Amino acid sequence: xxxxxCGGRVEPTIFGAVLGHKxxxxxxxxxxxxxxxxxxxxxxxxxxxxxxxDCLLVNGDLFDFWFSYSRVIPRRGFHxxxxxxxxxxxLPIAMVGGNHDRWGGEFWEREAGLRFSPHRLTFQVGRRSVxxxxxxxxxxxxxxxxxLHGVINHPITAAVFRAIPPELGLRLVDGLSRHLGDHxxxxxxxxxxxxxxxxxxxxxxxxxxxxxxxxxxxTHRAALAELFPGREYLNPGAWLDGYRYALVTETGAExxxxxxxxxxPPQPAALR
Ligand SMILES: [Mn+2]
Numbered sequence: 039x040x041x042x043x044c045g046g047r048v049e050p051t052i053f054g055a056v057l058g059h060k061x062x063x064x065x066x067x068x069x070x071x072x073x074x075x076x077x078x079x080x081x082x083x084x085x086x087x088x089x090x091x092d093c094l095l096v097n098g099d100l101f102d103f104w105f106s107y108s109r110v111i112p113r114r115g116f117h118x119x120x121x122x123x124x125x126x127x128x129l130p131i132a133m134v135g136g137n138h139d140r141w142g143g144e145f146w147e148r149e150a151g152l153r154f155s156p157h158r159l160t161f162q163v164g165r166r167s168v169x170x171x172x173x174x175x176x177x178x179x180x181x182x183x184x185x186l187h188g189v190i191n192h193p194i195t196a197a198v199f200r201a202i203p204p205e206l207g208l209r210l211v212d213g214l215s216r217h218l219g220d221h222x223x224x225x226x227x228x229x230x231x232x233x234x235x236x237x238x239x240x241x242x243x244x245x246x247x248x249x250x251x252x253x254x255x256x257t258h259r260a261a262l263a264e265l266f267p268g269r270e271y272l273n274p275g276a277w278l279d280g281y282r283y284a285l286v287t288e289t290g291a292e293x294x295x296x297x298x299x300x301x302x303p304p305q306p307a308a309l310r
Contacts, residue, residue, distance in 0.1 A: 055162065056162040056163075057132060057153075057161045057162065058129065058130055059092055059287065059288065060090075060163075060286070060287055061163045061168070062087050062091040062093070062094045062283060062285060063097060063253055063272065063274045063283060063284040064080075064094070064095070064097070064274060064277050065098055065172075065256075065276065066098070066136070066255050066256065066258055066277055066279075067101075067276070067278055068138065068276075069101050069102060069118055071103075076278055077118065079281055079296065079298045080118060080277060081117060081121055082296075082299065083277075083281065083298070084118075084121045084125050085121075088125075088128055088129060091129075092129055093132070094129065094132070095131075095133070095134075095168075095253065096131065096132070096133040097133075097134050097171075097172060097254070098134050098137075098139070098172030098255045099138045099256065100118070100136075100139055101118075102139075103138055103211045104138070104142050105141045105142070105199060105200075105211075106141055106142040106144055106145035106146070107204055110204045111145070112204075112208060119150060122146075122152065123149065126151035126152055127151065130153070131150075131151075131153070132152065132154075132161060133153070134154075134156075134157070134158065134170045135154070135157065136174060136255065137174035137175070137187065137190055140156045140190070141199075143155070143156060157171065157172075163251070163286050166250035166287075167249050168251045169242065169249050171252070172254065172255050173238075173256035173257065174256050175187035175191070177231065177234035177235055228257065228258070228259065229259070231259075235254055235257050235273070236261060236271055238254075239252040240265045240266075243265055243269050243271070250268065250288070251271075252270075252272070253272045253273070253284075253286075254272075255274070255276070257273060258278075259273060260274060260275030260284075261275075262284070268289075270291055272286065272291050280295050281296040281297070
């Protein structure tokens with residue numbers, strides 16, 4: 039195991055690599071389907087990450103849709119992808135795919151310098167072992183949602199999509215992206231999903247006694263619970279819901295909300 043710390047690069051493959059000592063966690067921004075101000079705030083947040091911690095986890099559904107073509111970068115994700123790549127030169131970044139942005143590993147690892155997994159990453163924060171999983175497809179009670187999960191994650195789906203020219207493919211997705219998720223607006227359904235997810239996390243913690251923390255997203259419900267002595271379940275909540283994020287150390291975690299600094303008013307032009 040190799041400590042890389044602040045300013046270092048983490049080896050992309052090793053199970054159990056130390057990512058850092060103070061982990062910043064963010065999830066579910068759904069950029070591209072949300073307002074430009076949400077993306078502006080996210081870019082300000084990325085600028086602030088080195089002051090908040092020494093490593094970053096993006097836990098899925100950062101984009102409402104992302105696909106890594108071999109030669110084309112989806113234009114809507116340009117600013118955030120570039121900012122992530124730049125930040126990854128300063129500190130280690132781990133990213134897990136969600137049901138909206140699972141198709142991207144090669145780009146994120148090779149071009150952006152992130153550690154990426156479409157499903158799950160396990161790494162250390164200090165001496166604490168952390169499993170990061172977005173959470174779709176694990177506890178959906180409806181057949182439609184589990185079928186959808188199967189189709190979205192099937193390698194044939196990605197292969198077919200890759201064969202469609204990007205201008206057409208991305209246009210098709212604009213019409214389809216609302217079907218990518220299990221969009222229950224029902225308050226009780228969302229609460230139930232959060233409860234099921236917490237139970238699933240408890241199951242994972244008991245199955246893998248070396249884990250100290252399970253981080254999940256997807257339900258858009260912030261949660262932090264010590265399910266076993268010193269072992270926690272964390273959902274930072276959704277970035278799109280009030281700029282939520284979380285901080286994790288080897289001994290604890292904290293739910294937070296980001297306050298973007300108000301930019302100074304424009305100065306009158308000094309030059310004509
Ligand atoms: Mn999701």
